[in-house]
Amino acid sequence: MTDVGDAHEDEPAVQPFEVGEVPSAKSIRRFTSQAANARGGANVGDLLSSVYYAVISIAISVGLALGFAQAMRASLPPSPDVEAPLSLSLATLVVVIIVALAGALLSLAGRLGPVGAGGAEAAWWLALPVDRRGLLRPAARRLPLLAGFVGAVLVALLDAGLLADPGLRVVRVAATAALVAAGIVLVAAVGQSASVSRRSIALAGDVLLFLAPVAAVVLARVGWSVDEVPGAPWWLVVALVPVVAGLAVFVDRRLGRMPARSLRESGSVATQAVGAVVSMDSRELGRALTDGAAAPVRRWVSRLRTARGPVSALITADVVVLRRSARHVVQLVVAALVPVLVSTVPQLASTVGVLLALLVAGSVAMSATGEGARRAEMAPILDRLLPIDAKTVRRLRMVVPAVAMALWSVVAFAAVGRWASDVPGWIALGLASTPVWAAAAVRASYRPAPDWGGALVSTPMGALPTGVATVLARGPDLVVLCLLPVWIAVLLRTVNATLLYSQIILSIIAVAVASSIRTRSLMETLMDAQEQERAGARR
Structure with missing residues (x-):
């Protein structure tokens, strides 16, 4: 009697089959598309509606x-x-x-x-x-x-x-x-x-x-x-x-x-x-x-001689990130020249045109300076290793944006000062507003992600969370509120001591707000406080 195991050993491991022709690239693309559509759960009506x-x-x-x-x-x-x-x-x-x-x-x-x-x-x-x-x-x-x-x-x-x-x-x-x-x-x-x-x-x-x-x-x-x-x-x-x-x-x-x-x-x-x-x-x-x-391999490596302690190491890391990004350096230079160009075109050199140029160019430059903080928000390795508390880390993250925006302010506000016939006063106002830009950059970098588990709203971009506008406003809200003296100065086309002192006070407030480690917005905090009060009253 033949053993069953021996019978299986005599059979080939792979049965003979016919080798067909290699499919064309078009058929492979069509097969991939059909497989994706079959698992996507959408039909032709949904596609036509979206289009x-x-x-x-x-x-x-x-x-x-x-x-x-x-x-x-x-x-x-x-x-x-x-x-x-x-x-x-x-x-x-x-x-x-x-x-x-x-x-x-x-x-x-x-x-x-x-x-x-x-x-x-x-x-x-x-x-x-x-x-x-x-x-x-x-x-x-x-x-x-x-x-x-x-x-x-x-x-x-x-x-x-x-x-x-x-x-x-x-x-x-x-x-x-x-x-x-x-x-x-x-x-x-x-x-x-x-x-x-x-x-x-x-x-x-x-x-x-x-x-x-x-x-x-x-x-x-x-x-x-x-x-x-x-x-x-x-x-x-x-x-x-x-x-x-x-x-x-x-x-x-x-x-x-x-x-x-x-x-x-x-x-x-x-x-x-x-x-x-x-x-x-x-x-x-x-x-x-x-x-x-980004370059995959660098020909030279910086010795980071300025890193002498936890504070200097954090600032040095932000400097290196900004220096190695050619796109952000170009973004800074171009943003600095935008107010210069707008103020030299007679048809655009109005109060509204100069104000828009300052706000738009400043926002673009501010975004370029916050790359170090954005990377730290994604991978807070250095922030966790250094013996520095979270609030101090955020204040230190404002140093490089503040220095970069100070250089931007000298160029941009000097152009506005030439437009308004008061270069020293406008440069002083620009330097006083520098902390606001730095605080807005750090606040925008550390903003929380939208809550995708909550209610959604239908938009041309698809379904988005209801609080996405509040999340995206973190950072620009400081620019809108804490640069009011700059707004008023441009609209009045003059700089005085009251506006300068007011800008200094608002800059200090902006730094304090950006240093906070709270992730919830002011509206959400007030709503939570009201709910706690109602719960306490019911008890």
């Missing part, structure tokens, strides 16, 4: 922005309000803004890839024995199309709002901007296919973004400006079409040469950035864009 909602929201937003741009253009004064030693035409400023937008787009394309495969796609697709071009085509088209759409809207709003009446000129300008924006992203994709590091592409965009306002200041100094931005003729639009199409074909042919490591890194950064945008987490978005172009 309809998105299209209507975008159309309404563009219409409102165009109406606001037209109203702003109609409200601009035709002649200068003040005589200034430096002057820049509005057309020159628009050209500078367009060049800066091109640099920002190139930097963003370098940080995001622009071609990438993240998550399961990178783990499964890139290892398959199929044509990689077919797998990467949707990813290669996504960013150029998005850049073309956003570029067309922004440049059209600039042209219609500041330079020309709506009509065929705006249509030509929008078409030209869309083609140029798509071409910039395609050029970055060509560089990626040639194994150019994403850091180099992003650095080229940062340099272009840095040179745009610097060139504008130089032009204002030498007194050279353009009177009118020439509109793009139709022959230029037609000529750009085959150029962009040729770049698209060239990129498509080189998709198979994309390094797998670059595709994985780009896909990971893009996935992280999209998740941060959907969840409205600006801190995570900043980390994704900063780390996406």
